[in-house]
Amino acid sequence: MPDTSRRSYADLFRTPEFSPLFLSSAANLAAQTVSGLALGTLVFRATNSPLLSAVSMFGPALAQVVGATFFLSGADRLPPRATLAGLSLAFAVTTAALALPGLPVWGILALVLVKGLIASVGGGVRWGLLTEILSKDGYLTGRSLFNMMNGVLQIAGYAAGGVLVTVLSPRLCLLLAAGLYATAAGVALRLTRRPARTAGRPSVRATWRANSRLWSARPRRHLYLALWIPNGLVVGCESLYVSYDPRAAGTLFACAALGMLAGDLTVGRLLPARLRPRLGVPLLVLLAAPYLVLFLRPPLPLTAVLVAVASVGFGATLVQQERLIAATPDELSGHALGLHSAGMLTMQGVAATLAGTVAQFTSPATAMTVMALASLTVTLTLTVASRRDAADGGLLPTRAAVRSV
Secondary structure, eight states: OOOGGGOOHHHHHTSTTHHHHHHHHHHHHHHHHHHHHHHHHHHHHHHOOHHHHHHHHHGGGGGHHHHHHHTTTHHHHSOHHHHHHHHHHHHHHHHHHHTOTTOOHHHHHHHHHHHHHHHTTHHHHHHHHHHHHHHHHHHHHHHHHHHHHHHHHHHHHHHHHHHHHHHSOHHHHHHHHHHHHHHHHHHHTTSOOOOOSSOSOOOHHHHHHHHHHHHTSHHHHHHHHHHHHHHHHHHHHHTTHHHHOGGGHHHHHHHHHHHHHHHHHIIIIISOTTTGGGGHHHHHHHHHGGGGGGGGOOOHHHHHHHHHHHHGGGGHHHHHHHHHHHTSOGGGHHHHHHHHHHHHHHHHHHHHHHHHHHHHHSOHHHHHHHHHHHHHHHHHHHHHHHHTTOTTOTTSOOHHHHHHO
8 A cells, every 4th residue: 555644735635535525624614613703702792701702612512522422433333425414514504593683692502502412423424534535544644634724714714704793793604604514515415425434323332332442542541631631721712712802802713723724734744754753742732831921911912923833732633643543443443533523622612611710700811821721731741641651651752662663
């Protein structure tokens, strides 16, 4: 088999099925970006509450834990084409419902949680399909390109969303997002019909059995925790941008996306493979450290630079994902990536709620610093714990272990 990890980004688009998967995901992300900012703004205007604003933007992630517990076996047991198209169509309907005039805040939050529950299987289906289209060896390059697309669309989406929310209204922006979700459903139908990766019907028992198998290996447990907690806590910082500076929230989100784009490009294409494993922990430290000074309320230009620099650290996710894929059996690839996605999004929702609560009693700036400090503490604790009795050095591999790869 050729070394697909050395494919260029242009080569990926010449791979059958990569383009419709990429474009459908792009439309979904654009819709998510525009709708998130519109919804956070709508709720903050109605309640003046940092907590409710943060939960409205990141609340869908809270429902991911339910999906990971009961429905995640569907990631490998459902046909990917029909599932991805159906999920996008469901997002379109729920997002349009959020734009209904007179919908109370409790109704908005209920729909937000329903949307998250619907999405709980989507990550596993999408990323499991990517491992089929590109193979495991090409996953890092492909996922790097997806993450870069994520960064570009967030930059454009938050910048455009900030303007649209001001010029039009949050509800009209939600309807625009619903149209983008419907477009994503149409593009997903261009994928080839494929059977499910694993035989059998999705069930709660199958989900629990696969979760137990994945969680039983100590190295995988540490990888999952490193993928979920440190960056989830930093996303809690991001959930406070609207309440930190309502007029500049779009700018801060765009700067964060720019930093994430730079990090993914560096890790996915510029770093030699022999260096990547040892940079996972330093990147997690970078992800949190710049937020430590925000309690001082620096000027907006400096805050924007700090946010961008911090977000380079999101490149750590690619490092840990590559190691997770290598440590996972082929028949569980979709489930393993779905568990990563669901756990990560759940932690983001928990962190957004926690950050909003701290901000409610202190200030958004102070809450950001508290969340960053918690992220650094978790990173250092996991690094030390993973090295105990680990021949390869755990999350921070030894030089000898890296050379042997």
